[in-house]
Amino acid sequence: DTGHFTYDQGYGSTASTKSAITYIDGDKGVLLYRGYPIEQLAEHSSFLEVAYLLLNGELPKKAEFDSFSNEITHHTMMHESQKEFFKGFHHDAHPMAMLAASVASMSAFYHDKINVEDPADRRLAAIRLIAKMPTLAAGCFRYSIDWPFRYPRNNLEYVDRFLHMMFEVPSEPLQLSPVAAKALDLLFILHADHEQNASTSTVRLVGSTGANPYASIAAGITALWGPAHGGANEAVLKMLNEIGTPDKVESAVLRAKDKNDSFRLMGFGHRVYKNFDPRAKIIREMTHKVLNELGVNDPLLEVAVKLEEAALKDDYFVERKLYPNVDFYSGIIYKALGIPTEMFTVMFAIARTAGWIAHWIEQHETPGSRIGRPRQIYVGSDVRDYIPGAKR
Numbered sequence: 384d385t386g387h388f389t390y391d392q393g394y395g396s397t398a399s400t401k402s403a404i405t406y407i408d409g410d411k412g413v414l415l416y417r418g419y420p421i422e423q424l425a426e427h428s429s430f431l432e433v434a435y436l437l438l439n440g441e442l443p444k445k446a447e448f449d450s451f452s453n454e455i456t457h458h459t460m461m462h463e464s465q466k467e468f469f470k471g472f473h474h475d476a477h478p479m480a481m482l483a484a485s486v487a488s489m490s491a492f493y494h495d496k497i498n499v500e501d502p503a504d505r506r507l508a509a510i511r512l513i514a515k516m517p518t519l520a521a522g523c524f525r526y527s528i529d530w531p532f533r534y535p536r537n538n539l540e541y542v543d544r545f546l547h548m549m550f551e552v553p554s555e556p557l558q559l560s561p562v563a564a565k566a567l568d569l570l571f572i573l574h575a576d577h578e579q580n581a582s583t584s585t586v587r588l589v590g591s592t593g594a595n596p597y598a599s600i601a602a603g604i605t606a607l608w609g610p611a612h613g614g615a616n617e618a619v620l621k622m623l624n625e626i627g628t629p630d631k632v633e634s635a636v637l638r639a640k641d642k643n644d645s646f647r648l649m650g651f652g653h654r655v656y657k658n659f660d661p662r663a664k665i666i667r668e669m670t671h672k673v674l675n676e677l678g679v680n681d682p683l684l685e686v687a688v689k690l691e692e693a694a695l696k697d698d699y700f701v702e703r704k705l706y707p708n709v710d711f712y713s714g715i716i717y718k719a720l721g722i723p724t725e726m727f728t729v730m731f732a733i734a735r736t737a738g739w740i741a742h743w744i745e746q747h748e749t750p751g752s753r754i755g756r757p758r759q760i761y762v763g764s765d766v767r768d769y770i771p772g773a774k775r
């Protein structure tokens with residue numbers, strides 16, 4: 384275990400990174416966080432408890448959780464001068480751009496106070512990042528709608544505190560919805576970690592150079608943004624809107640199979656799952672439940688259900704083992720909670736921060752861990768001599 388990364392060059396990858404955090408069996412559709420099945424954590428746990436589990440390897444006793452939760456609560460504020468930082472953006476800047484930049488800017492506030500070799504400093508960085516991500520994320524949203532930022536309320540739980548910072552209207556008290564908070568907390572649990580996905584591998588590679596945790600997590604945010612990765616949840620909503628009505632589903636499936644058409648079914652397929660993504664199953668069930676409880680009737684849900692039905696009985700998708708992934712239904716719930724489409728991947732980033740920083744710490748704690756140095760299969764020119772310009 385040299386900490387080296389072997390990237391899938393399309394020629395088949397050989398795992399060489401060892402980790403004890405998350406286990407996936409892509410053929411059986413199994414996902415375990417520190418050995419606990421995602422289905423059980425989804426039913427019984429909370430995002431903050433899952434964050435503790437990912438970081439520490441064990442579920443917390445009450446006193447341990449209370450202490451962890453209290454630490455998170457007291458690190459939720461961003462530096463006042465970080466608000467000035469947002470003012471450099473146009474209001475229509477993509478929230479993922481603002482989030483990546485503002486997290487990277489945390490390096491300017493804290494990096495000289497952190498020794499990445501010190502376990503206590505590493506842990507404090509984890510607390511700061513898990514605590515501040517919702518505050519920075521809500522700041523991205525409030526800035527985009529030209530509303531004043533809201534300070535995090537210490538008397539609220541993690542998700543309620545985030546929803547308050549997002550939606551509190553200056554002129555009237557916010558009616559917090561227990562249904563919305565529970566739905567978002569569950570989505571955060573499901574998105575918290577996922578083994579060596581592109582953004583987590585990015586965090587580990589950047590962290591392996593000794594870079595500070597804020598810079599490493601900011602790199603993860605930018606990797607997550609891509610539509611092939613976390614950006615897919617935003618792309619799914621755009622796709623469903625483009626399809627528009629259930630009667631257009633068949634033609635969308637035809638386009639997705641056409642190699643001359645760049646159109647893909649966003650929210651379908653996965654590098655590892657060649658069976659149902661267990662998270663997609665949970666999110667699909669909760670989508671119907673949450674929309675009913677919120678009294679929301681979104682016609683796009685019927686388009687999504689019809690699209691899934693059509694794809695799952697189509698040979699092209701069946702042969703390629705293309706199933707709905709975590710991003711297929713999540714956007715419909717985010718939309719029902721009033722979260723705008725361009726904020727969907729920001730939601731993913733809030734949750735995945737727990738996994739990213741757990742991997743960043745694990746790598747530092749792995750004996751003999753070295754700088755990641757992916758290799759390649761060279762397909763360029765043979766060695767050749769320089770040709771002076773006049774002779775070219």
Ligand code: SDX
Nearest residue numbers: 577580611612613615647648649650651652653654703708
């Ligand atoms: C996430 O890694 C993680 O764990 C990621 C994640 C996490 O929690 O961190 O799970 C989160 O990123 C989920 C994935 C979100 N992305 C999307 O939903 C975008 C749409 N999906 C695809 O772009 C694609 O499926 C990928 C990117 C997810 C996987 O890409 P691959 O590895 O190229 O897919 P593949 O090797 O399985 O493809 C096999 C075939 C190919 O066709 P052929 O060459 O065999 O003819 O299936 C085709 C692909 O073209 N294909 C699709 C398709 N996905 C794959 N065709 C149409 N629509 C699709 N969505």
